[in-house]
Amino acid sequence: MPSDTPTGLLSIAPARSTSTPAWFTTRSNAAWAEFQSLPLPGLKDEHWRYSNAKKIELADHAPAKTPTAEQSKAALAATEGLKERAARFVFVNDTLVESDTSGLPAGVVCVSFEEALKSHEAALQQHFMKGDLPLGSGKFAALHLAHVKAGTVIIVPKNVVIEKPVEIFHWVVGDHAAIFPHTLVVTGDHAQVSVVDHYRSLEGEGGLSIAIADLVGGSGSQITYAACQELADDAQALHLSSITAGRDASVKSFQVQLGAAFSRSESVSDLVGQGARSDMLSVSLPIGDQIVDQRTLQRHKAPHATSDLLYKNALYGKSRTVFSGLIIVDEGAHYTDAYQTCRNLLNSNDAEANSLPGLEINADQVKCSHGSTSGPIADEELFYLKARGIPDIESRRLIVEGFLADVIERFGNSEVLDTLVARIDEKLVRAE
Amino acid sequence: MSLEIKDLHAQIPGREILKGLNLTINPGEVHAIMGPNGSGKSTLSKVLCGHEDYEVTSGEVLLDGQNILDMAVDERSRAGLFLAFQYPHEIPGVSNANFLRAALKARLPKGEDIDAVKFYKQLYARMDQLEMDRSFTSRSVNEGFSGGEKKRNEILQLMMLEPKYAILDETDSGLDIDALKIVSRGVNAMRSENRGFLVITHYQRLLNYIQPDIVHVLMDGQIVHTGGKDLALKLEEKGYDWVKEEMLAAAA
Secondary structure, three states: OOOOOOHHOOOOOOOOOOOOOHHHHHHHHHHHHHHHOOOOOOOOOOHHHHOOHHHHHHHHHHEOOOOOOOHHHHHHOOOOOOOOOOOOEEEEOOOOEEEEEOOOOOOOOEEEEHHHHHOHHHHHHHOOOOOOOOOOOHHHHHHHHOOOOOEEEEEEEEOEEEOOOEEEEEOOOOEEEEEEEEEEEEEEEOOOEEEEEEEEEEEOOOOOEEEEEEEEEEOOOOOEEEEEEEEEOOOOEEEHHHHHHOOOOOOEEEEOOOOEEEEEEEEEEOOOOOOOOEEEEEEEEOOOOOEEEEEEEEOOOOOOOEEEEEEEEOOOOOOEEEEEEEEEOOOEEEEEEEEEEEEEEEOOOOEEEEEEEEEEEOOOOOOOEEEEEOOOHHHHHHHHHHOOOHHHHHHHHHHHHHHHHHHHHHHHOOHHHHHHHHHHHHHHHHHH | OOOOEEEEEEEEEEEEEEEEEEEEEEOOOOOEOOOOOOOHHEEEHHOOOOOOOOEEEEEEEEEEOOOOOOOOOHHHHHHOOOEOOOOOOOEEEEEEHHHHHHHHHHHOOOOOEEEOOHHHHHHHHHHHHHHOOOOHHEEEEOOOOOOHHHEEEEEHHHHOOOOOEEEEEEOOOOOHHHHHHHHHHHHHHOOOOOOOEEEEEOOOOOHHHHHOOEEEEEEEEEEEEEEEHHHHHHHHHHOHHHHHHHHHHHHO
16 A cells, blocks of 8 residues: 555654653653654665665654563573673663673663663763764654653773673564664673673564664773674664774674674774774674675774774575675874675575675875685685585585684674574574 | 596696506505606696586596595585695685684584594594694795695695595695705605505606605506506616607607
8 A cells, every 4th residue: 555654764753751851851752753854775875785674664663662561571581692681681672671781890871772761861972873874874864763661771880891781682573573782782991791692582573673883992991892782684683883992902803693684784993092993793694585785884083003804694595695895094193904804604595695895095104905706615725625425515514614713713702602693503404 | 446547538728638547546555656757747646536618428436336526526525535735725814724624524414513622632633643743833824835835735734634544745846955844754654554645746756755656657648557556766877768769669
């Protein structure tokens, strides 16, 4: 039934309670107005080349409803999680249903977004969505800001080291339900933390997640972050992340894209302090008609900083990936080391990988490289494994696991990895 | 019980390479095949394993009575055939240990897994025999290995998989004398009355270390001469021309 009347997320104004701080309500309202005024990026928009913003079906989705007691219970039962963790948050439809922060050292702020609005206004005002969103999803980010109410705010004070990971689960349930998960991680000097966001569908229904994760690393601090997207097959997912690495800070981020019909990640690393480092890693295993759209930006604003990006996609069926990455080295950012590699393993003749690598260098004494490769499994590799008696399907799986292995090894956080690798293996079996 | 190759013809598009090859290897025997470049030595090893670049146009290969030509590459291996590759491939990201475990697991009934403790015990013992550092268990298969390390790794696989019939395709190529001795020691340790070997080589040198029972000369896709281990010495000394002359004389 064609109609010009906006529906769903295009028309449903966000509801803010009266207890929300005034500054936030103002920003939220402004964002709603901005969302409504901004056009949807068109096919000719450089940031959407080979992709299509209409794949995020705004009109068909509405903010997720508060979960029923049964849904919350089912989500908690399905949240397997890590045995060893510093904290865990479980959200269902942007509603906090469980939080456990018993493993955190003293002094750490690790609260739900809703709680942070009450108790840590100053920190939020300083850090909340301060990025410039340069990769094409300004409209969607505005929608996120307009609706955001769930997520986690983690502030680690100077010199505090959190050994075990903070785990966050965002479940979406209900047909056409949209969630807006938010993650903010701020580390003081020489602090250390690792955080994992999981995005999942409780039932096999489509849903939409428009998530934002902002990571701000103070001097000499270390942040490890993983976003593991395993939404249902016909869901849509958008993940916008920004990394700000201060002097000698090291931030490692890992995108694991396993679910959703359409998933898009935009990852920006700003190296703002001397000696900063950002490792940007990603693994995806699209099958069937899945589309994985990846946009990255490495901005070197200070000398002696390093950014190293490695994205690997193993494609099956008629799936498609788009990787568009840009390195910008500012004037004065001398002695930059910036690398960008995207590798695609095509396990089917119908799969398609598009790569758009880019470099913009305005400084001297820099080491930069970018490159992308796409190709099928080499016949001789396969022959070698089969000649040892390993059946075709197992041989291919070994090769794909091997193909992904260096990304996984570089992430290096063993507790988090064990579960991620298990999830990747499950997906691999499905891919066959 | 034997590996029987009967009137084997094989080709790549437009060119026949094996032209009616006959050879029978009984368990316990070590056969060597020598021959000039382009005679079909490496083709024979690949055809036996089922490499898809080659088409078998006629003939049979029976492994203990079972025709393996209809089998897939992996089935042939599980049936007991092993090829030590001339140029072993690199498999990035797959550790040697995982690779060997997968190969051994493929030989077990479905659902069963190998005993990890026993596996590593055996693996380490075999690696010690081949003077391979333990770090090779976690390194990616052949990746960054030297030529000699790759060949040792082939023999390690032979030792772990314990095939009925093993083909060594120019295992000596690119090896210095020390590596050659180590590799040969590994092969000799695997010689048994239950196992047959086919050693393909370009040089007689290898046969000082792996002593064959029977030596064949392969020329133009056929076995044209068969003799004892002294034949290898004669070939090394005199080359292949005399074999050709004998063939021509016989044909005349």
